[in-house]
Amino acid sequence: MNNVRQSKKRDAMLALLRQTDCHPSADWVYHRIRAEFPDLSLGTVYRNLNLLCDRRLIRRVGTVNGQERYDGVTEPHSHFICNGCGAIIDLPGQTPDQDWLDAAGVQYGFRAEGCEFIVRGLCRYCLDRQSDAQT
């Protein structure tokens, strides 16, 4: 017996998050999945996003303009977040391994469960738009 049942909507959400590389918000997922399941409820999206996070099948990336963003790629990597348009871009590697986390935990008295490295700035699109506006 497993206390989580199969759910077509949840499966579709996980598949969507694994396909895309745009690190969506709950609302983005809601509109996309609703194209396939017109009776989808926003509450279902939030509940399943939280459930998938609990089961480590997706990750929270951080809040951008007040909205949490999610990532279907669970392999360790970092992110760039654009302060202009909110776009999130994957950056490979660069996160410390568990040994480093364990050592830091011993030193400072905590148990690390994970870490994230985030660069912020302006993406190429927003840089172009900025220089256009100045002319």
Added chain:
Amino acid sequence: MNNVRQSKKRDAMLALLRQTDCHPSADWVYHRIRAEFPDLSLGTVYRNLNLLCDRRLIRRVGTVNGQERYDGVTEPHSHFICNGCGAIIDLPGQTPDQDWLDAAGVQYGFRAEGCEFIVRGLCRYCLDRQSDAQT
């Protein structure tokens, strides 16, 4: 002429953020400053926190339980965030320098304005509380 005038409440907010090491939320700042200025408005706290962030006198640390947290220490350092109680602890060093950010920006087509490294897990207090509950 400067388009920012002196404000006793804003000065008190900045002094408070520089004194404390607890990385407060807007609400925490509101209650603390209101002890000194009983007519303080929560909107004023939010406006001044945003203004101080714009002027790089304080930093946003990230959202914990839906609340943004702020840091009056602007020297580069990292943070540990407790998933149990929301406590934030400073970790020295460990952020890449501007050269690294510039190189990554050239490679991926963005202009980096800053970066942050965040470790998440359980702090010593929450670890103790957890083991107490199991006995």
Added chain:
DNA sequence: GTTGATAATAGGAATGATTACTGCTAATAA
């Protein structure tokens, strides 16, 4: 010191993302 321009503010309304609740439906074990 007075005055004029305008930044700063209080107080409260509005916004918007997220969560909680309720009755119903459907997946699954027995």
Added chain:
DNA sequence: TTATTAGCAGTAATCATTCCTATTATCAAC
């Protein structure tokens, strides 16, 4: 098949944050 209960839609509630307006405080110029 049938009982159990996870999953769900729809909606109300929550709550951090922002917006709005009339008023007050700051400060440069006189």
